[in-house]
Amino acid sequence: MDEKTSTPSKIIKNKLQSKTDATRLTLIRAGISVFSRKGYDGASNRLLAKKAGVNLALISYHFGGKRGLYFAVIRHVSHKLGVRFAPALKKIESEFSQLEQIETVEKQRDACLNMIKVLLSANLDLLLNRQTASWAMLVYREQQLPSKAFSLLYNESLASILSALEKPIAFVIQRKVSDPEVKLLALSLLAQVQLVRSARHMLLQHMGWETLSEPEVMQLKNYLSTQVDTLLSLRHHLPR
Incomplete structure (x- = not known):
């Protein structure tokens, strides 16, 4: 078959x-x-198709x-999260x-503390972004009621975020990265950020806020920054 004959077939194949x-x-x-x-x-095939x-x-x-679609959704969200966090993770890796x-x-300690704050701030921005709110809700659901897709979500996105937090945390408190204390601190700090999604309405009600606009977000970021300084300074001075 010559090139002229194959070209229309190739075009049709590409369109399909x-x-x-x-x-x-x-x-x-x-x-x-x-x-x-x-x-x-709660998601039926009919509702998904509609x-x-x-x-x-x-x-x-x-x-x-439906199960295959769900796995594809988790894989897609994991990839998108990886892409979204890639610049921050790359910057931290380079600085570290x-x-x-x-x-x-x-x-050096101050630099590490700043790395942690930058990554937590990036996570907070993602949770508050309307375009990524559904991603955050899926991640929250998988953490509360994990399916067989959770390993995919963890390995392709969550693990890299936690790992990026653990390196500067380990330096600040002078422990090995593999130390359970380091891992628990990384989880604890990330969980505080995720409070914005998992307990959003309680946060708004308790704080007397109508919404999370720029002033409220800035207050949250300042609080997180203080928490990082306080928590890691305390751990730094604790006996091994």
Whole structure:
């Protein structure tokens, strides 16, 4: 078959592939919306198809059923989280590798504390972003009622965030990265940020806030910064 004959066939194939990819993405986006609001059990195939605006049979055709779609949704969100956090993680990795170039230990500690604050702030911004609110709700649901997809979520996004926190924490409190104290501190600090999602309405009610606008967000970030300084300073002075 010559090149002229094969070209139309290739164009048709590419168009069909593009249409397939577009349908899969539409279903995944619908899945993010529905699963985040309804959970896995509360999301029916009919509801998912209606949200996507596609034929019900396409869920089985593209994903083998609701379970396959759910895994695709978690994989998609994990990838998006990885992309979103990549700049902050790369910056921390670079700064931490150059830590020895800073002249005093005290300034090195300050640099590490700043790395932690930057990463927590980035996490807070993501949780408060309306465009990523459904991602955050899915992550929250998976932490509360983990499915078999949780390992995927943890390994492809959450683990890298915790690991990035553990390195500067370990330096500040003068422990090994593998020390349980370091791991628990990383979890504790990240959990404080996730309070914005997991206990949002209680936070607003208790603080007397109508919404989380810029002044309130700044107050939260200042509080987190103080918490990092206080908590890690206390741990730094505790006996091993």
